[in-house]
Amino acid sequence: MLNRMKNVISVLSLILFGFYHVISTMILHWNLPAINCSHTVKSELVKRNVHVGSVHCPLCDSGDDSVVHLFAACSVAQEVWSAIGHWCRLSPIIAFDVTDLLQTFKGAEGGKWGKIIAHDIIMVSCWCIWRARNESVFQDKKTSDRIVIANITRLAFLWCKHRSKFKDLSWENWLKSPLYML
Numbered sequence: 001m002l003n004r005m006k007n008v009i010s011v012l013s014l015i016l017f018g019f020y021h022v023i024s025t026m027i028l029h030w031n032l033p034a035i036n037c038s039h040t041v042k043s044e045l046v047k048r049n050v051h052v053g054s055v056h057c058p059l060c061d062s063g064d065d066s067v068v069h070l071f072a073a074c075s076v077a078q079e080v081w082s083a084i085g086h087w088c089r090l091s092p093i094i095a096f097d098v099t100d101l102l103q104t105f106k107g108a109e110g111g112k113w114g115k116i117i118a119h120d121i122i123m124v125s126c127w128c129i130w131r132a133r134n135e136s137v138f139q140d141k142k143t144s145d146r147i148v149i150a151n152i153t154r155l156a157f158l159w160c161k162h163r164s165k166f167k168d169l170s171w172e173n174w175l176k177s178p179l180y181m182l
């Protein structure tokens with residue numbers, strides 16, 4: 001019984017550490033290259049001989065459950081990047097790792113604000129992909145690229161409307177292009 005409790009505590013602490021590490025890096029430092037590694041909660045658990053079931057990506061059920069796979073190689077993420085790139089009128093987004101994603105905003109139209117909005121949409125996209133992954137792992141909640149894309153457009157709209165100088169954003173026009181007002 002004691003050993004079982006120790007095992008559960010060990011698993012929980014690793015999950016919390018992994019969650020804290022990635023979220024704090026993304027939110028507090030907002031510096032995605034810092035998490036450009038293949039370490040994940042599951043792979044760290046496996047190293048400690050803890051059975052975690054499938055180590056496959058919970059979004060596509062293929063490939064390792066790693067940060068690089070999740071944001072760059074995952075088929076769900078690739079559908080998201082394709083749609084977001086088209087929506088923001090960017091060149092096709094082809095990412096081999098997370099740092100590639102951080103370069104994509106540079107080709108945005110609309111001057112300084114176009115680049116700022118495109119950059120933040122990429123950040124919101126990373127957040128929504130990460131959240132979808134966690135909901136699948138921790139809540140067994142299945143998602144799709146269409147749901148993730150819908151979440152991105154909604155969350156980015158709220159951000160832009162309330163955290164930028166564009167207070168009069170139109171939802172209908174936003175859906176056509178997030179740079180329509182520039």
Ligand SMILES: [Zn+2]
Pocket residue numbers: 057058059060061062063069070073074075076
């Ligand atoms: Zn995947």
